[in-house]
Amino acid sequence: MNTAIMVIVVMGVVGIVFGIILAIANKKFSMEVNPLIHEVDEILPKGQCGACGFAGCANYAESVVLNPDVPPNLCVPGKDAVAKLVAEITGKVAEQVEPRVAHVRCNGSISKATLSYNYEGVHDCAAASLIQGGPKGCKNGCVGFGNCVNVCNFGAMTMGDEGLPIVDMKKCTGCGACETACPKHVIQIIPSNATVKVGCNSKDKGAVARKLCSAACIGCGICAKNCSYGAIDIKDNLAVVNNAICAEKCSEATCVAKCPTKAIKIAIESKEHEKVETLKVTS
Known part of the structure; x- marks a missing residue:
C-alpha cells in the first residue's frame, strides 16, 4: 500500500517538475505572431x-x-x-486579377455519347478511367461521376440529369480545384469574358468522333474558316479558341452558327439566347 502511494507521489512530483520546465521553455522560445x-x-x-x-x-x-x-x-x-x-x-500593390470560371469541355451527355461497357465499380472518375480508359466510347470525354463536383468548396458545380457537371457561373471562383481533380482534363479554367467555348475534348478524327458522340467536334475547320480574326485553330482534330483574341475583337460569333455539331457555344450562358438570335438575323 505504501509502495503504491510512493509511486503516485513520485509521478506527481515528476509531472509538476516537467510542467514547470515546459512552461519556462514555452515562454522563452515563443514567437510573437504578426x-x-x-x-x-x-x-x-x-x-x-x-x-x-x-x-x-x-x-x-x-x-x-x-x-x-x-x-x-x-x-x-x-x-x-x-x-x-x-x-x-x-502595404503592397495589387495588380488586377482577371476573373476566371470553370468550363466543361464535353457535351457528351447520356443521350449523345456511346458507352464501351457498363461500369459497375466505385463511382469515381479516376478509378473508372483505369479500366480501358473509362466506360464512355470517347476516351477523352467526361466520365460523369462527379470528382469535380466533390472538390468544389464553393458549391459552384452540380451533376446534371444527363451525366455532365453543370457550372454555376455566379458561384464559380475559377480556383481550378475541379480542373485538377478531373482525370480526363475535361475541365478548363477560362476568362470570364470569353466569347465562345468548345464543348468537346475529343482527339479522335471526325468520323470516329461523330460515331462515338453526336455532339463531338469533328475537326472540320468550318469554325476556323469563318473566324475573321484567326482566333480558332484545329489541333489534334479539335477546335481550340484563343480567348484573348476572341474576347477583344469578336462581336459576332459566326463560328457558333456555322458549327455542324454545335460543339461551339456562346460562353456566357445568360447572353446565349440574345447572341444566337442576332446571328440568325445576320447570317
Whole structure:
C-alpha cells in the first residue's frame, strides 16, 4: 500500500517538475505572431483550394505578410476585392486579377455519347478511367461521376440529369480545384469574358468522333474558316479558341452558327439566347 502511494507521489512530483520546465521553455522560445497574418486570414474566402500556390488560406496569409516577394493578388476566388484588401493590410500593390470560371469541355451527355461497357465499380472518375480508359466510347470525354463536383468548396458545380457537371457561373471562383481533380482534363479554367467555348475534348478524327458522340467536334475547320480574326485553330482534330483574341475583337460569333455539331457555344450562358438570335438575323 505504501509502495503504491510512493509511486503516485513520485509521478506527481515528476509531472509538476516537467510542467514547470515546459512552461519556462514555452515562454522563452515563443514567437510573437504578426497580427496582420490574422487580419489577412480573416478576409480570405476559406476555400482552401490551393489556387494561390500555398497549402491553404492560413499558409498564404502568413506568407503574404512575412515575405515581401509574395504578391497580394494570388487569391483567385477572392478576385480584385480581396486582392485590394490584402494589399492595404500588407502595404503592397495589387495588380488586377482577371476573373476566371470553370468550363466543361464535353457535351457528351447520356443521350449523345456511346458507352464501351457498363461500369459497375466505385463511382469515381479516376478509378473508372483505369479500366480501358473509362466506360464512355470517347476516351477523352467526361466520365460523369462527379470528382469535380466533390472538390468544389464553393458549391459552384452540380451533376446534371444527363451525366455532365453543370457550372454555376455566379458561384464559380475559377480556383481550378475541379480542373485538377478531373482525370480526363475535361475541365478548363477560362476568362470570364470569353466569347465562345468548345464543348468537346475529343482527339479522335471526325468520323470516329461523330460515331462515338453526336455532339463531338469533328475537326472540320468550318469554325476556323469563318473566324475573321484567326482566333480558332484545329489541333489534334479539335477546335481550340484563343480567348484573348476572341474576347477583344469578336462581336459576332459566326463560328457558333456555322458549327455542324454545335460543339461551339456562346460562353456566357445568360447572353446565349440574345447572341444566337442576332446571328440568325445576320447570317
